[in-house]
Amino acid sequence: MSVVFERPHALIDVPTHYCPGCTHGIVHRILAEVIDEMGIEGNTIGVCPVGCSVMAYDYFNCDMIEAAHGRAPAVATGVKRTNPDKFVFTYQGDGDLAAIGTAETVHSATRGENIVVIFINNTIYGMTGGQMAPTTLPGQVTQTTPFGRSPQLAGYPVKVCEMLSQLTGTAYAERVAVDSVPHIKAAKKAIRKAFENQKAGKGFSIVEVLSTCPTNWGLTPLEAIKRLQDEMIPYYPLGVYKDVEEGVFPAEGGNE
């Protein structure tokens, strides 16, 4: 008999600190599978900022850099600009990317920075115990919206793929989910495409992954999957929001 499914090499064989049923683990695996399949672990550098995934440097076998909250795209820019032949990705949560790090996100996109941003949207701040995130849905109860998020008081969620697809420097923006096997396969395909974009120097690529947070949503892992399907996907429609095949830069200029 031969093995048909096992841990990818780019994912270190250690238990993770993520809560039971937290889909961070799935995204870690499909990202590592893409790195294995492209054979690029040796020249990939990952940047993980503050959030539940801040300790991802203990989980990925490629070189890793821990960044300040919200600053991963800037750190990644510093890495990529001085090491253009290396693959650079960031792995960020919604608070990190769409609250404190909004400027870094928008500007690395509008610069067409040749990096891959893996954006985990679980509508909450997980590591700090369940506070409102920029993607928290209207009416959603969190530690800092105990009566449900009221737009009058706390405004509306940020739709990141829609926002960034308006920027010329964004080559590829797709929103995926990891709530089911078909969706996980599609998510992996999107991550692979993002890395291929980077290889071809097409510009900024972001994959927004709708993800669960059973602990802070106060749901069981399977109930959390259901909430993602019933509440998040309708508010954050899956799909490709931008895909510039020929890349964002004029032919003769190129990114280098």
Add this chain to the structure above:
Amino acid sequence: MAKMTVITERCKGCGLCTAACPKKIVALQKEKRNKKGYFYAECTDQEACISCAMCATMCPDCAIVIEK
């Protein structure tokens, strides 16, 4: 003949695999727990396993290995 193996110490008893199995042959233990105290998952009927790996795909902890 397909084989589904659970790395019991990595399983966190989240149950995502149990819902994913098309053959409905993956369930959480009711008696045995791993060192962390989780009721880990197991394949209840290896014969019926078709090595589709859907359980493993849904597992957030790479706790399932599938052989064919």
Add this chain to the structure above:
Amino acid sequence: MERNLMKGNEALAEAAIRAGCKCFFGYPITPQTELAAYMAKRMHKAGGVFLQAESEIAAINMVLGAASTGVRAMTSSSSPGISLKSEGVSYIAGSDLPAVIINVERGGPGLGGIQPSQADYWQATKALGHGDFQLLVYAPASVQEMVDYVVKAFDRADKYRMPAMILADGLLGQMMEPVSFPEINPDAYDKSGWAANGHNNARDHHIINSLYLQPDELERSIIDRYKRYEIIKETETEAELYLTEDCDILLCAFGATARVVKSAVNTAREQGIKAGLFRPKTLWPFPVKEINEAAKNAKALLSVEMSMGQMVDDIKLAINCSKPVEFFGRTGGVIPTPAEVLAEIKRIGGTL
């Protein structure tokens, strides 16, 4: 060596390029913007990266990213911008990364003014960010010294794996003086043992990180850093002692202010007053040995600063308050004049 007349801000940029700086991340802020403009012209041709970031916060984090891969990286700003960079500098220190940060000071607090100031002394030497850490702080007093200390900053930052700051001010940044550039070997330090530039399947992966959730691990990382700080305090202090052998009054000043004080000292000497000048070139590590040497015969000390008095406390500490230490300063961008300093010397002279 060829000498060319250069503006301070531009000399800082050229020195960095000569020192093997491969990337500069800047943001416009008076009075140092010429540095970024110069980098925009020169860096690309020199085979490096120039990028204007969206904020000083982004810029310091780009430095962190580049430095993590072993590349010599620099950013520069002025007082308010340095405040924005403080978290990033703390991360750079906590991740044991070399980096060069230039502060061409302007009047503060708040938006302050755009004239020269030295009121960021505390910020630079006491707490540029949260947590136990220091950074090397060099205080040039001429455009040539700005060049020399940029070169030294890159070298020592690599040697001790820590951030190094050039603490200049708007006066030095905006003035022009002849300078020459030393030849240097920028790649003197092997960073392959820690740099996160892709392991090429030839080594274990490297992690650049400042997070240590286990308290004893965090403590150990800090204590390791402080061992390096002890070595630095022993070996890296620098100061200029001018006419201090027989001085009754020892003036203490750094940077541009020291030039004003030196002319006051000369005038005092002409009038028979034995004044001398202690000029620290390193603000951290503070030159304790050197100031005690300079003050050995003095009856009183006078710290002259473009602030409300920040170095004065370190002077008292350095000599264990063994002698009276007074302060004279102008702030807000007002530059003290030699006449004002001379008047202070005479006032103190009268009381001896």
